[in-house]
Amino acid sequence: MRTLDALVADAIATAGATTPEGEVARQMQICNACRYCESFCAVFPAMARRLEFATADVHYLANLCHNCGACLHACQYAPPHEFAVNVPRAMAQVRVRTYAHFAWPAPLGRLYEHNGLAVALATAGGLALFLVLVLALTGGLLHAPLAGNFYAVLPHGLMAGLFGVAFAYAVLALAIGTARFWREITPGTRRPGAGAEAAHNALALTYLGGGHGDGCNEEDDRFTLARRRFHHLTFYGFLLCFASTSVATLMHYAGHPAPYPLTSAPVLLGTAGGIGLLVGPAGLLWLNLRRHPLHGDPAQRPMDRGFIALLLLTSVTGLALLAWRDTGAMALLLAMHLGVVLALFLTLPYGKFAHAMYRCAALLKSTTEKRMPSALALGND
Known part of the structure; x- marks a missing residue:
């Protein structure tokens, strides 16, 4: 019987790696010969259902990866080994290419290459300054x-x-981009229960629990659930802020316009959401600055930090507006907050937020595949 190293050598010889997609295919061939990480997350069972890795398969697996780092720290072929298997980095390099490839309108996909911290801060600052000047010129500042x-x-x-x-x-831009991605990965026949399981995995961040539920690897081999918790605070904080705005809108059209008392639903929802959007992104930024240098794609960290910065600014300016809304500084704080929120909305389709949409689609395909006979899962339906 041939040894594992011989199988791995064959995988290296037969898989091209001239592109990021080719590099993922090369590494997946090696992982398919090893299978040590098969129980770690959804990527490896999905990988095991495939014998070859076409571009659509690579795009699917890259967006299924949560970059938890467990496989990198467990891998015997990780750098400095000559096979140089680094699944989190290879997947991250492909992921950002899928965002740009499926972006709508297509020419704006190039924004993924430049949507970093400086651009995020400049956009937010420019829009806030514009609103401040408008108020100053109209006498409302x-x-x-x-x-x-x-x-x-x-x-x-x-x-x-x-x-x-x-x-x-x-x-609209995110929906069109996600629909394009969904068509490429050929989701196959709908299976009962797949949607509910995918929704649970997305909302619970199941695969940020690492291979054994102990969490992710951040700066070293130690497992921690910090990233899952900070993601939860960020996500649900964002939802609470959105709920606050939605409730306030409904109350306005129902004949109860602002301002609302501190004990009202819009204010309570907004305060809880603002705190979540303050603690969650601050924690994610702290982890981002401390992560192991082999984790993910260092070239994408400016984009990650730009999105985190906009979320932080949204929460800080929103909470400041709430705290000083009954003072003469209210108009200035309102202009600053609205400028940041507008920058957040305009950059959502061309920044880190896109990963949530593509990942949900990949999770749905994963749960669908699990319910298929193996031949169908391999694309023979």
Whole structure:
């Protein structure tokens, strides 16, 4: 019987690695010969259902990877071994290419190459400055306390129209990009229960638990659940802020316009969400700065940090606006907060947020495949 090293050598000889997709295919051939990490996450069972790795398969597996790092620290072929297997980095390099490839409109896919920390801060600062100047020119920047009445500074119709258009554009661009990705990975026949399991895995961040549920590897071999917890605070904080805005909108059209008391649903939801968006992104930034140098793609860290910075600025300016809404600084704080939120919406389709959409699609395909006979899972349906 041939040894594992001989099988691995064959995999290296037969898999091209001239592109990031080729490098993932090479590493997956090696992993298919080893199978040590088969129970670590959804990537390796999905890998084991394949004998070859076409571009669509590589795109699917790359977005199924959560970059938890467990396989890298467990791998006997990881650098400095000559086989240089680094699945988290190879997958990350392909992932960002899928975001650019499927982006809508297509020419804007190039923004993924430049959407870093400086661009995020410049966009937020520029939009905030524009709104400050508009208020200054119209005489609305300096004012006596208005008891938190934002619409005395900017009319409700103007705010709703401006941010409604920006948010609708972001949703449309992300939906079209995800639909293009979904068509490429050929999801196959719908299977009962697949959607519910995929939703649970996405909402619970199941695969940020590492191979044995102990968590991810960050700066060393120690397992920690910190990244899962900070992701949860960020995600649910964002949802609570969105819920706050939605409830306030419904109350406005039901005849109960702002301002709302501190004990009202919009304020309570917004406060809880703002705290989540403060603690979660701050923790993710801390982990990002400390991660092992072999984890992920270092070239993408400016994009990661840019998105984190916008989330942090959204929470800081929002909480500051809440705290000082009954002062003469309310208009200035409102302009700063709205500028940051507008920058967040406009950059959502071309930054780190896209990974959530593509990953959910990949998780759905994964749970669908698990319910297929092996021949169908290999694409023979």
